[in-house]
Amino acid sequence: MASRSSAFRASAIRSSPRRTFRQIIRVARLRRQQKPRGAARATLYKSCCKRTAGAAKLSAADPSTEVEMKEWARPSAMAAASAVLIFLSLPPAGLWWLAPLALAPWYLALRRVALRRGAGAAVLGGALVSYLGGFLTLALSCYWLGMVSVAGLLMAAFIGGLYYAAWGAATVSLLRWARGPAWLGAASLWCLTEYLRSRLGWLAFPWALLPHALYERPALVQAASLWGVWGYSWLLSAVPFALVDAALHLRLRRRLRAALAPAAPIAAVAFVLVFGALSTDVGDAGPIVTLGLVQGNVPQEAKEEAIAEARSYTTHGRSKVERVMDEHLALSERLLAGGPVDLLIWPETMVPGSMMQQPERFRRMVEFVERRRTPVLLGSERHCDGRFYNSAYLIGADGRVLETYDKMTLVPVGEYIPAQRVLALLALITSKLMPYETLDLSPGSRLTIFEVSGFRFYAPICFELSFDDQVREAARAGAQVIVNISNDA
Template sequence: MSDTFSPPAARAPLPLWLAAPAAAGAGVLMALAFPSTAIWPLIFVALPLLLSALRGRRVGGALLVGLAYGLLFFGLQVSFTARYLGPVPWIALTVVEGVLTAVALIPITLAYRWLPRVWPRSRAVALPFVVAGLWTLHELFLGNWPYGGFPWARLGMSQAEGPFAPVASWIGVSGLTFLMVALVALTIELARMRGRRRPALLIAPVMTLVVLAVTPLFPTAPSGEMRIAAVQGNGSTGYFDEREPYGVITAQTAATRTIGDAPVDLLVWPEGGVDYDPFQDEATARRLTRLVSRFDAPLLANTATERGDDIFNTSFLWTQDGEAGQLHDKRHPVPFGEYVPDRDFYYALAPELIGLIGREYTPGSNPPLVRVDGVGVGLAICFDVIYDEVIREGVMHGAEVLVFQTNNADFRGTDENLQQLAFARMRAIETGRSVVNVSTVGTSQIIRPDGSTVAGLDADEAGALLEDVELRSGLTAGVVLGPWIQLGMLVAAALLVAAGVLSRRRR
């Protein structure tokens, strides 16, 4: 059946020649909703543009529209990847994510075409919620595939400074994304159906807005304080920085000494804050032991470690005994940054770039948690902060505070550090935990459980943050229900596809 003779629910509100530019504009606006610009209300302009552009399309048209959106959005969102290696990694990541986005948005177009035919009364409420569920599934798809996925740009994460963030503490980041898209999709349907004729149709969008706007933070229980010093050494930690032997640990030590004689419960250094493996290099081990003895406090540090034939990105708790009995290895090494999947294939395509990546980091399997005097400290190393299961595992194992160690030196002068900092804020809200986000070169912050900032250090600034950080216990509903909500969306999507296929066959 052609679009001309399709029922009204399936007609495209925009011709294809206008839909593709509208989707491209939506991609630009969506990127501006995320840090560093962080104009979060633009999401509610970008989403209607994109959904209107997708509506009524056949698969080919939906693919074109989704590609226009995905390429512009990710091209702007991940432009920081071109900082040192030039345009090739940036273009490659943009194209991969853009194409996957285009493919993953096709089910939304099919839902707009099929569901009103299968269930004519679905347009008012059911169809918008199906669209919201399919959007959330597209984010989960990008966040898990390929090579572990790249869950960098989820709509819920845009609310770090927005009013809807507390909802994540009840239903997780994916649940927050779902409600935001549902609000937009419901409003679109209300406008299309001229809802003023049927005032009852106002109930669903109004109730969704009320839930988003007035939901308080899920309560967690205060369980004490820990005096934490987060140290940003601003050393030469970039991949292509010129380094002197022990230059990084020297910079970190100098910044740590600015604390003076103040009492400390835990020293925290960022990812890559130690040049050499202290389990292999005695000089590094001695330096660390002298430091923790000087402050009479353990040090949570990070470096590359070797065990057998494997190399890990490892965070470790160093004590006055000159030992690190507690380790956590990064769960998701970065593809084409910390290892090369299918190296022979990609080396044949870009030997000079692939040849720069000499190490092959192994994914860790140990829990993202260390204990300091009985207090659980949940961990996430750099980009692991964007993976739900890492954060959830730490909290489920008893973390009362979260520490995120990162090294942003390869992205100096870009907004990558601010994007990552927004994710840290959302994790504080989602889990009901204080967060210590510490970087080698910035931006470092200590964040309250409500997402507000206690103290911070700007990029390219050496120094130390010393604060009495609030500890919290108890699990938020967002932590407990988050994975079940995602599973429910997967099951619902499968049932929807099956119902659509059966209906088409019957017709």
């Protein structure tokens, strides 16, 4: 039996995707014959040995570890392929039409893993393969974190991959033991995974969710008013999973099951299309508001140096803070030379350090606003009672600070080191890997709705725009527009 087992593993190594598909079908057919489990497996091994005799012989000198590594190569490659497809479906590539197909290779990989002899090995394999897929998905889709901190990027991918590992283990368990439509359970588990990744305390990271690929397709996202992003998370996973199952049923000559498997997802897609076509009327336009956007394209390193300088109140030669401000003031003058605007918007922390604790720099901003009679929304730090906040300031046309907003959802590692007491060693290592000094910021406690000339808006700062519940709360509080100021400037 040992030689047959080796031959079977060798056949799996050398099999093409078509042969992988045939193996899955063969196992299903054997189970239908209601033979004892061991007999069914023995039959499968014997047939595989006959089919691969002469081409799949392994010498006794071949190490088993090499065989095991090769056996996992194809499922791992399939999961990695799905990670690439997810990345391509999201911005900046924006190939949104890949989203409904992106998970098909990953799901097929888990179906292959579920065929392993040992239940424990299969479940563990599903977890490892899916961890790889999840890690690569976040590492590719969150590449921008690397511009701020490579340590932050690796930590986000490392932690995020754990959610997908749990999904892979649960899905393999479902494929081995559960009755009923496998695609339905797998899609529900995927939806739960994305929900938990977006909600679990400081581990929450709702970035690169699969439904985000549809953000530029208004007709396709109208149904979000009924079931939110999570309905789309389920639908975009149910479609490829059901299609894979339908193909398997078709090869097994189960024509009725092949037709029924994708029926529910296809019906849901049809509903989304019809609902979107009937819901895209935006009604009458309100008053027109002109916004002026200023983005200085300041390198992240230069900005961090300016912030460090402002915090230490030291200057060597010409102030780095002054350089950042000079560039944005000059760009603002050029913009306003083309005509007046109702609100001028600068990016996040574009007055490095705390603007209110730098009288000369605050005076420059006030003089500019009063001379131009134009309100300005800008980012700067706020220091209060020994705490530091990443804040947005609204300066009115008369030079007064009308309102401030302190960022409520901070970036783990980038703006604070999470779980310092619980994971002290990890926090220390992470802080040492940061390219600049990390100052623990405090989260804000109040959601602010700004208002200029009857125009009401909410200004989430960078990362927190991805938290849909926070943005929804602002809309309920009366915000007419979402103005996101970001550090990508």
